[in-house]
């Protein structure tokens with residue numbers, strides 16, 4: 288989660304054009320949830336595996352994963368290793384698991400002096416509509432080392448990073464067993480988020496698959512803790528943006544949650560007038576600004592947000608597991624339903 292609520296908000300004139308073209312392509316959609324295999328794959332996302340991965344990704348040896356740092360590169364290698372182990376390839380049309388994000392791109396407006404960096408991507412090709420892409424994203428950078436203290440970012444966004452590993456593994460298992468997603472899943476670990484959503488901004492301007500073929504982005508940033516509004520129970524998640532561009536997406540989130548996951552979906556921060564402006568503060572925004580429906584899964588902020596105390600031992604793995612399972616279920620439905628979700632709203 289980016290620290291600066293008002294930073295670099297650009298408006299894009301392409302939005303209305305995209306919506307018009309999407310509306311033309313509109314077809315009748317079914318509200319039925321797709322398949323019955325889903326539950327067995329949801330259950331492959333476990334607290335123990337999330338904990339194993341997070342204990343490595345958010346350890347001191349990753350040096351706080353600052354953009355372009357040696358520590359972040361080490362975290363990247365760990366992620367790539369996991370995909371290789373699972374037999375999950377990098378996307379078709381790419382030549383490695385890395386999308387280079389040049390320093391010049393990140394430093395152009397900010398005057399920062401960041402080195403080259405990279406997004407990490409992995410791909411589960413769809414069986415029926417491989418050219419339609421569902422993105423599942425989370426940023427793997429954090430804020431590095433300050434005054435000799437390592438900022439491990441276990442929640443921000445170690446929690447989303449390891450969720451992506453588990454979500455990808457679940458899709459890959461389904462594919463191996465002949466239940467692979469109909470549409471393709473693009474897993475995107477973004478860089479440069481904390482400095483200004485740079486990795487996602489770069490991807491959205493240099494997409495591997497056409498923006499017009501990108502069905503939705505399910506973005507996960509901070510889902511391992513609880514905030515002050517949920518002291519009594521961690522059985523909740525904030526959903527932000529799900530109804531801004533697509534009524535279908537909003538319904539999918541509601542339906543899969545009530546069918547499989549049973550979290551309390553909290554829309555407090557979905558209010559466009561909320562002063563925190565969370566909608567603009569993580570990577571999904573760089574998809575939404577191009578007219579791609581997004582949903583942002585988020586636990587809210589807490590006393591350890593952007594502090595050296597955002598550590599693995601404070602993560603509530605029961606909550607993290609259910610929220611990661613929700614992210615998977617939403618992506619599953621987006622990828623498997625008969626008709627592509629429709630963009631029926633203007634995002635404003």
Ligand SMILES: [Zn+2]
Nearest residue numbers: 288289443481
């Ligand atoms: Zn952050």
